[in-house]
Amino acid sequence: MWQTVFETMMSRLVRTGSLRVTYPDGSTSRFGDGSGGLEAAVKIRDEATLRAICLRPDLALGEGYMDGRIEIEFDDIDSLVRLVLRNWRDDAFPLWVRAVNRTRFKLGNFIQKNDPRRSRANVAHHYDLSNELYQLFLDQDLQYSCAYFADPTMSLEAAQAAKKAHIAAKLRIEPGMRALDIGCGWGGMAITLARDWGAKVVGVTLSENQLALAQQRVAAAGLQDRIDLRLQDYRLLDEPFDRIVSVGMLEHVGLPHYDTYFSKVSELLDPDGVALIHTIGRTGPPMAQSEWINRYIFPGGYVPSLSELAPAVERSGLWNADIEVLRLHYALTLRHWLARFDSHMDAVKKLYDARFIRMWRYYLTVCYLAFEEQKQAVFQFQLAHKRDAVPITRDYLYSGTAVSADRRAAE
Incomplete structure (x- = not known):
């Protein structure tokens, strides 16, 4: 039958x-x-x-x-x-x-009901795997999100540095500004903003493993006076910031919480401030998340369509100063990750069994194929309270310090 x-x-x-x-x-x-x-x-x-x-x-x-x-x-x-x-x-x-x-x-509103307790458990499922695993296939700065390939032949390190420079340019960040990094991971963005742009950074994460290594990296960089990393849910923050950045975290927020998320960004952002939200998104109609991905890789995760995000941004009262759609950049990033994972297979086998290895290779492969074959991309939302918080064209991103930073990243 x-x-x-x-x-x-x-x-x-x-x-x-x-x-x-x-x-x-x-x-x-x-x-x-x-x-x-x-x-x-x-x-x-x-x-x-x-x-x-x-x-x-x-x-x-x-x-x-x-x-x-x-x-x-x-x-x-x-x-x-x-x-x-x-x-x-x-x-x-x-x-x-x-x-x-x-x-x-x-049932998306139920499946993705990521209250603080469930959010902590979901993060631990994926991000509290051994730091050694991620160090085997990520770039040296441990950027676990889409890189920015100004040139497709760039190395992964250069493309990740270019991503951070591109975001910093959109933030219009200046020395002495207080910046919040929601979902700070292993601290790479916080370290970059503090070391290279002179910001004072608060970073929050729900991953104990990430926090421990990130704090070690901050100490090694001698930036303890500029960076404060916390094991904290972003919803519990109640202090103002000049700049807010969140890279690769919105995918874990869940459908029922978009209003909470963008309202919190609005609440925490200074009246003259700028926020940059970087997230995987769909350029087509909403659809159910992969059941396999939800069960084995990202429980509670969801890739939103633009039509699902725009209403929450509107209700927050924030200006959507710019939306940039990065096409194929994440496919290139994931291909680099898979190649590095495979090249370190002997070391991976010392950490995990054959079933985990097949699971991880399947995950990385189906994800880059989603960007190559489906309506999946990366959105960068530049948000502000005021319409003139940033220049009215994108020219500033490709001149002066922004271009210099991108060129340094590519070298």
Whole structure:
């Protein structure tokens, strides 16, 4: 029965390219017309996995690969997932699959109800993995967010430095200003703003591992008098700031809390202040988050569409001084991360088992494919209370100190 259901589903889905499937009994089927140069082959090892794919394909494919119950020929995750995404149409899937996805989307306010306690647990699930793991594949400054590739051939270190310089230029930050970093990670942005731009920075995070290493880095840089890092929920802050920056944190806020988030930014931001919010976002209509990503990588996470963010910004009373959409920058970043992860495989194997390694490689691959094949990008919102808090054109970003900073970063 389930093989018949699977074959009907794949026949509807895979129109271009070629997919070869080997079933638990050793028989095979081919799907697609062979066009487009995309080919992939998988072996499904048991009937339970075949059934799971028919019922919840996104979750079952990731779990099956992690557990070794789905074998991808040549371990080529890219070709398989790219083939699926390029052919993706909701109507190719059975009614029950579409019903589950619709239900998960409608339950978004419940799934993403990230109160302070749940937020702490969600952060710990991902960010309190060993710091050693992240040091193996991130740049030297441990920037775990989209880099800025002014030139696609830039090194990861240069692109991450360029990202920080680009953000600092948008903040119009000056020596002595008080800056808040919401979701400060391992402290790289805070250190950069304090060391290179003379700011006094408060950084908040919910990750104990990140905080401990970030505080060590601040001490090593001799910046304890300029940087105050705290294990604190941003919702509990009640002090004013000249500048606010948040990079890669809004994805963890959740649908029910956008009003709270942007209202808090408005409340904390000085009347003459500027905020820069950097987040993954969708350029298409809202949709349910990947069930596999939510379960294994980012519980409580959600990639918002612009249409879901704009109303909360409007209700906050803030001016949306600028929105920049970074296309493909995160795909390039993730490709660098995966290449570094693979190049340090011997060290990774000393930290984690084979299942974790398959999970992490699958995560990095499907994420860069989301930016290459789906309507996913990065938004940078520049927010202010006053319409003239920043220049009325972007020329200032590409002249003077901003250009000098970008050039230094690329060297």
